[in-house]
Amino acid sequence: MERIGLLAGEGDLPLIWARAARKKGREVFAYKLVEKINPLLEESADQVKSINIGMLDDLIAGLKADGIEELVMAGSIDKTMLFKGIPLDARFAALLAGLKDLNNDSILSAIVNEFTKEGIRVLPQSIYLEGLLAGHGILNSLQPDEQLLSDLKYAFKMAREIGRLDIGQTVVVQNRTVLAVETIEGTDEAIKRGGRLAGPGVVVAKAAKPGQDFRFDLPVIGEGTLNTLIAVKARGLVIETDSTFIIDKENFIKRAEENDIVVAAFREADLQG
């Protein structure tokens, strides 16, 4: 079996990715970047090790020692780590010092560059996960009225703008007004805040930024987000066609419908007219 590496952050995506890759006949070596990893990953990967993202030399040496030539990055990393003094080796410190800003994408791009220089290729997260991509249009059989459709489009547009600025992926909207913008606190916290400010009826958009590097940070939604949408009595969710994963997609869309939440997947062209 051809071996592939998985740099695993939080959330369900690393587990789902590992299972899918194994199904396709790959041997999966997982490297835990964070403490809070899905425990099932231990069973679904061929090997699981903890590594420290800040010790870049050790990390790369470890990957090479394991014979990793291809790698996928999946799951989220709480970037507040970097503000709370995790140990960094000289290589990682030099890498950070050379960046024009410390946004997620800048840091991840620089890390990917280091891997590439060392002969380790980073593949797109969507490899083996094509089935989780969102589709296009209104995904359940609910019929949004004109106002809701207008909020869905507005939210999608604003989520892309916020992504373009590299601030975050998620916005919460009601009556064509932005009520919450996600930064590093995560999608669910942002949804709760928007819900508190506006009451029932908000619309949530999560979108990749224009020109997103598909090797990291593709938007993902799953049961946790759906539970939050239900809790704040949201009316709609809009995600981006071809670049947002829905974990357990069929069930997600069905349960959203049962709770009167329109699930829409748009692309940029849908914003015209």
Next chain:
Amino acid sequence: MERIGLLAGEGDLPLIWARAARKKGREVFAYKLVEKINPLLEESADQVKSINIGMLDDLIAGLKADGIEELVMAGSIDKTMLFKGIPLDARFAALLAGLKDLNNDSILSAIVNEFTKEGIRVLPQSIYLEGLLAGHGILNSLQPDEQLLSDLKYAFKMAREIGRLDIGQTVVVQNRTVLAVETIEGTDEAIKRGGRLAGPGVVVAKAAKPGQDFRFDLPVIGEGTLNTLIAVKARGLVIETDSTFIIDKENFIKRAEENDIVVAAFREADLQG
């Protein structure tokens, strides 16, 4: 004395404006748009009446009956009012229905248009308040190091972008990462959230949006915001030269300095190089 109207929202600005206009020899008729008005306004204006912003016909008829031909709008209005069912007359409802979006500026522009049509001119908020405008450069004698200066510039740039999108005026930044974006919850809540996420050392920017209409919604900061900055142990505040009011400016800048908070005022040209 020539009479002038004041549509008064929350905060200290209506009071300060009324005092400044009286000092310049104007007779000030204040109209309270919100319950929570500074109680000192009662003494500082020649007349104070409560009005309902949603009853636009009555409001305009009232202004005309009082002989108001010039008007200033000052203070903030909690726009969540509009989501919580205040009574709207047919004129206001028609006005809202005709808008492309329900952002602050769209609503305020439409209201200003209605006034203008009726022969009531809306003047810039800065009239009589030129002394509160921010100045330019580092306003206290603290010397920001390179990293802090870089955060101040980045925060200022992002605040302008967020303004351009008509989301809000304030962002909270640390290490060139946006930690909080203000929407309708207000500046202080946004600062507290950013502080919670990042710990001490954040930088806060408050900026008018590019092309801001100076007749409404100019950014204002004062003692409350300074107390919040001190509470979260912020390292810097950056505002916009020529379009941000600092209430009690000298004292504000001095007290910020005592608490090691750099106060900077930039304009767009400062972002180059």
